[in-house]
Amino acid sequence: MSETLSRIPAGMRYYSGPEARLRRTIENTLVSIFDGWSYEEITTPTIDYYSLFEHGMGRSQAHHAFRFSDTDGRMLAIRPDVTSLVARAAATLFAERERPLRLCYVAPVFRQQPRSRAEWRRESTQIGCEFIGANGSAADMEALAIVCEVLERLKLDCDSLITLNDVEVFNGMAEQLKLTREARAEMRDLIDTRNADDLGRFLARYSHEPEARPFKQLVQLSGKRNVLTDARGLITNPRSQAALSRLERLWSVVESLHLADRFEIDLGDVSQLDYYTGLTFKIYISGAGARVASGGRYDRLTASFGQEEPAVGFVFELDTLTEVLFARACDSIAAGSSSVEGARLTGNNLGELFVAARRKRELGERVIITASEVSQ
Numbered sequence: 001m002s003e004t005l006s007r008i009p010a011g012m013r014y015y016s017g018p019e020a021r022l023r024r025t026i027e028n029t030l031v032s033i034f035d036g037w038s039y040e041e042i043t044t045p046t047i048d049y050y051s052l053f054e055h056g057m058g059r060s061q062a063h064h065a066f067r068f069s070d071t072d073g074r075m076l077a078i079r080p081d082v083t084s085l086v087a088r089a090a091a092t093l094f095a096e097r098e099r100p101l102r103l104c105y106v107a108p109v110f111r112q113q114p115r116s117r118a119e120w121r122r123e124s125t126q127i128g129c130e131f132i133g134a135n136g137s138a139a140d141m142e143a144l145a146i147v148c149e150v151l152e153r154l155k156l157d158c159d160s161l162i163t164l165n166d167v168e169v170f171n172g173m174a175e176q177l178k179l180t181r182e183a184r185a186e187m188r189d190l191i192d193t194r195n196a197d198d199l200g201r202f203l204a205r206y207s208h209e210p211e212a213r214p215f216k217q218l219v220q221l222s223g224k225r226n227v228l229t230d231a232r233g234l235i236t237n238p239r240s241q242a243a244l245s246r247l248e249r250l251w252s253v254v255e256s257l258h259l260a261d262r263f264e265i266d267l268g269d270v271s272q273l274d275y276y277t278g279l280t281f282k283i284y285i286s287g288a289g290a291r292v293a294s295g296g297r298y299d300r301l302t303a304s305f306g307q308e309e310p311a312v313g314f315v316f317e318l319d320t321l322t323e324v325l326f327a328r329a330c331d332s333i334a335a336g337s338s339s340v341e342g343a344r345l346t347g348n349n350l351g352e353l354f355v356a357a358r359r360k361r362e363l364g365e366r367v368i369i370t371a372s373e374v375s376q
Contacts, residue, residue, distance in 0.1 A: 011111075011122030015322070023322040026154065027106055030127045030316060033149055037142070039104040039129050044085035046108075050075040055304040056084025056275055060185075064111040078110040082126055083275070083298070083313060090132045091305035099133030099309070106318075121319060128295075128315030132302070135310035137249045140279045143295060143312050144250075147283060148259060150293075150316065154325065159286040163222075163266040166247050167276050167296070169231070172240030173215055177206045191219045191270045219268040225251055227265040246278065275301040279312065285324050292320045342366035 008014075015023055031041065053062040057080065065080035079085065082105055090101055108125045129146060131139050144162070151157040170191070174184045183206070190199040200216050214234040221227045228248050235241055247265060254263050269282060280296035295314025302309050343365055347353040357367050 011120060019322065019326050022326055023318060026321050027127060027318060029153055030150055031106065033146065033153060034104040034129055037146055039102040042086060042089065042103045042105050044079065044082055044105065044107060046079050047076050048079065048085060050077040052088065053077055053081055053084055056087065056301060057081050064113045066110050066112045079107065080109055080111050082107050082109060082128060083130060086130045087301045087311065088305045091302040091307040095307060101132040104129045125318040126315045127318050128313060130311060130313035132311040133309050137253065139312050140250055140297065141253050143314050144281065147293065147314060148262065156285055157262060160262055161284045162263045163269050163282050164247060164250065164263060165266055165269050165280050166243035166278055167280055168243035168278060169240045169267055170270050172237045172243065175239060176237045179206065188270050191268055194268060196220065222264060222266040222268065224260060224264065227267065231267060287327060288320055288324045290320060292317055292324065342368040344368050344370055346370045
């Protein structure tokens with residue numbers, strides 16, 4: 001029994017010392033940036049009904065949650081996602097508030113099964129923003145601008161890549177092929193794994209070879225503005241064409257801000273979360289084994305709670321950010337929180353010792369008390 005208790009479950013870990021301080025400083029930095037963009041912090045329940053996450057994340061993703069029965073027999077889950085909870089709050093608690101809503105959060109999420117081998121954690125802390133009640137490129141660009149500021153403040157902008165896509169490119173293709181829900185999921189998995197041969201065999205079941213060839217080429221396209229030009233030569237359906245137009249408008253703004261070197265369009269990066277309806281993006285950092293952030297537009301999520309409205313948001317993975325920065329020895333980011341060494345206080349009079357300690361703390365100094373044999 002003692003040997004079992006000395007180990008922690010797979011996918012969990014401790015943080016301590018400089019790494020814990022760095023983690024807290026990253027958290028404070030992001031929250032201050034969100035506040036600068038007028039986002040209001042919200043704290044969500046840790047435990048909620050499992051059906052909420054099925055509606056929000058989709059059944060396949062919600063299935064990764066830790067689940068258990070309530071006293072009334074209803075299925076509960078330990079929070080595997082925050083966006084679903086924020087969307088419900090917007091549609092219920094904040095239903096009468098003026099739109100748009102700008103909400104942000106810091107919250108641990110829990111998954112019984114990791115999403116992938118690269119993302120091995122079963123407990124991780126997410127820091128995110130949700131912009132609810134606003135549609136169009138301006139709202140999408142606001143989310144991307146905040147992401148860029150975060151990367152700049154953490155000095156990660158030079159080693160970052162933000163990939164852009166629009167799920168309607170895929171949805172237009174699937175609609176053109178008249179795919180069932182199950183076939184859409186299969187095709188999405190094949191695209192995500194970049195398995196061109198298996199994708200070709202899959203498409204052969206639903207179209208003739210001349211029709212299938214453009215689809216195979218399209219999902220392998222990634223790069224800058226040229227991707228949009230190449231894609232327009234392959235796509236004929238109006239739904240996908242409209243999505244490309246949205247991406248083009250957004251890319252023009254990115255270029256006007258001189259940020260194109262940090263962005264890339266990747267039409268083969270198809271999100272696994274069912275609630276996305278338009279723009280999707282992911283953020284990768286050199287040296288990280290998995291993406292450090294992701295986000296997108298989810299205009300229909302709040303409809304599950306009685307009020308459909310446009311929304312866009314993103315989430316940073318605090319644990320991944322911490323590991324990247326700590327591995328790079330970026331202790332300077334945390335330098336403002338406290339110095340490593342504190343003023344050492346010794347003495348044999350307990351009262352005098354703590355009077356001196358309190359005075360130094362009033363001045364903001366860090367102290368270390370070395371207590372020997374002391375008297376009153």
